[in-house]
Amino acid sequence: MKQRVSVVLGVLTSALLFGSVSYASVGIEQIQASFHNIQLIVDGKTIETSAEPFIYNKNVYVPISTVGHGLGAAVNWVNSTPKVVVTRNSADTGAHLTPLTVVINGQQMPNGVVTSTGVLGVPAADAAYETASGLIPTVDAAGNVDFSQASSQASSGTLLTSLTPSAVSGDFSNPSLYPDEKLSGYYAPTVLGKVYSGNSTIEWGVNSSESAVIPELTYPLNGQAQTLSGMFAVDDLTRNFNGAAELVFVGDGKTIGSTGWVQGGSAPASFSISVSGVSTLQIEYELRGPGGTIYTSGQTYQAPSVNVDGVKGPIVFTDLLQPTLTGVGHM
Numbered sequence: 001m002k003q004r005v006s007v008v009l010g011v012l013t014s015a016l017l018f019g020s021v022s023y024a025s026v027g028i029e030q031i032q033a034s035f036h037n038i039q040l041i042v043d044g045k046t047i048e049t050s051a052e053p054f055i056y057n058k059n060v061y062v063p064i065s066t067v068g069h070g071l072g073a074a075v076n077w078v079n080s081t082p083k084v085v086v087t088r089n090s091a092d093t094g095a096h097l098t099p100l101t102v103v104i105n106g107q108q109m110p111n112g113v114v115t116s117t118g119v120l121g122v123p124a125a126d127a128a129y130e131t132a133s134g135l136i137p138t139v140d141a142a143g144n145v146d147f148s149q150a151s152s153q154a155s156s157g158t159l160l161t162s163l164t165p166s167a168v169s170g171d172f173s174n175p176s177l178y179p180d181e182k183l184s185g186y187y188a189p190t191v192l193g194k195v196y197s198g199n200s201t202i203e204w205g206v207n208s209s210e211s212a213v214i215p216e217l218t219y220p221l222n223g224q225a226q227t228l229s230g231m232f233a234v235d236d237l238t239r240n241f242n243g244a245a246e247l248v249f250v251g252d253g254k255t256i257g258s259t260g261w262v263q264g265g266s267a268p269a270s271f272s273i274s275v276s277g278v279s280t281l282q283i284e285y286e287l288r289g290p291g292g293t294i295y296t297s298g299q300t301y302q303a304p305s306v307n308v309d310g311v312k313g314p315i316v317f318t319d320l321l322q323p324t325l326t327g328v329g330h331m
């Protein structure tokens with residue numbers, strides 16, 4: 001999801017560490033960058049950065065000096081060129097990453113990595129791995145990883161994320177946040193340490209000190225679906241949000257169900273509602289701020305500068321997990 005976005009004005013420089021690709025761009029550009037409280041971990045250690053990492057155009061940007069020094073390399077800025085020179089210590093035995101081609105049952109997966117110490121790593125939370133292996137990783141508070149069977153819920157119907165809404169409003173209608181009205185697939189959300197597929201999740205949230213218009217989605221069901229089921233949760237990213245969120249489902253102008261209020265740090269709220277005969281389905285978001293005030297679709301919520309835990313960043317981040325329609329005909 002691309003909430004939690006702020007504008008960065010300045011010179012944007014991207015360098016591929018230890019690589020050979022270069023880009024000849026010079027100038028000042030205004031960009032939209034996503035901040036997700038990204039941690040930088042090198043060889044198992046969290047590295048403090050001089051500037052907060054952010055995502056722009058599907059790339060993660062961090063200070064190259066931080067990355068280089070974390071890998072035991074010397075990083076030097078040559079002002080006259082200008083260029084950045086990264087030199088690895090030949091005696092360094094750190095776990096440098098090498099791209100790894102992964103094939104599961106004859107199907108090629110997104111690349112993983114292999115370290116110099118022989119440790120293999122793959123993006124297990126990637127939807128392709130979940131689909132191919134049927135497993136999803138669960139991470140407990142101690143950092144222990146356990147692989148469990150992926151939910152078969154989405155396979156028994158049509159994912160709402162595979163359909164194009166007939167109308168979007170509020171923040172969902174902001175093309176800079178949701179280009180081409182694409183509402184899913186930005187990243188794999190986590191709730192209580194359990195990772196879900198980003199491709200089957202509709203994500204929405206508010207960043208600190210920012211205002212957001214509470215959104216709404218409309219889908220044309222044309223009376224061809226029977227039920228809508230799924231889960232709704234506040235992501236672990238903002239589990240300290242001292243408020244709550246809920247979804248209200250409206251069929252042809254009448255409320256037909258809701259998820260109830262959910263808070264950070266609680267299990268996803270499962271829902272299953274009948275949409276039999278419904279021509280137009282609206283999904284309305286509601287947000288209850290830390291002070292108890294309720295904001296509904298179309299209203300503006302001004303987020304505080306810090307969350308209840310005193311940390312800047314996302315104030316609340318919600319996940320509509322695996323919303324699935326059953327009994328769907330040709331829509």
